[in-house]
Structure formats: structure tokens, C-alpha cells
Amino acid sequence: MSKISLEFNINPAGIADLSVMLNKAKKVSENWSLNGMVLHMLNKKLRKDPQIRCSDWEKYPLTDEQLQYAALDAYASWVLYHQILKLSGSS
Numbered sequence: 001m002s003k004i005s006l007e008f009n010i011n012p013a014g015i016a017d018l019s020v021m022l023n024k025a026k027k028v029s030e031n032w033s034l035n036g037m038v039l040h041m042l043n044k045k046l047r048k049d050p051q052i053r054c055s056d057w058e059k060y061p062l063t064d065e066q067l068q069y070a071a072l073d074a075y076a077s078w079v080l081y082h083q084i085l086k087l088s089g090s091s
Contacts, residue, residue, distance in 0.1 A: 018080050025088035038076050041083050046076060 001015055019032040022041070030036075035046045052069045062070070 016081060018077060018084065021081075021084045021088070025084050034073060034076060034080075037080050041080055041087075042076075046072060 001012065001017075005011055018034075018037060019030070022032055022037055023029055032040075035048055038044050038046050047069075049065075049069070052063075052065050055063070055066060057066065
């Protein structure tokens, strides 16, 4: 978030760091990736095609593959958020 705040001169509110939340709920200290959290919490693996991940995200319009990649990340984050809340007893 600090990079986004500096780059775009914004101070977003209501941001949840899923890695921090999961560490707190599990009482561990891990450096989680999104894929690692999905695997650990949901027993699923995100498709992380390097060709799409490393493609030109500044080119407009984004390709269908880029849109699907971004949407899957957003959806996985939403599902994880709710699973972590359940795990921590906050839901």
C-alpha cells in the first residue's frame, strides 16, 4: 500500500492485509503469497501463468487473459478474507 500511496498520492482507508490477518489468526509469522494463502486455506492452486503475469499491464485495453487473471486474484482475495474472518472468530 505504501508504494501505491506514494505513486498515486492517495491514502486509501479500509485496507486489509490478508497475510497479516492470516498470521494473526494462525499465530504464526509467515511471508504469505496470495497463491500460498489460497493453497493453505482453500486447498486450491491459482493459475499464475508467467506469460500473463509478466505481460504489459499498462497497455490498453487489457487482454481477456489479463482481465481474467486480475479478476481471479480479486475473487480469491475476497474468499480468503471471509475464510480468515471465520478462522479468527470475527465473522
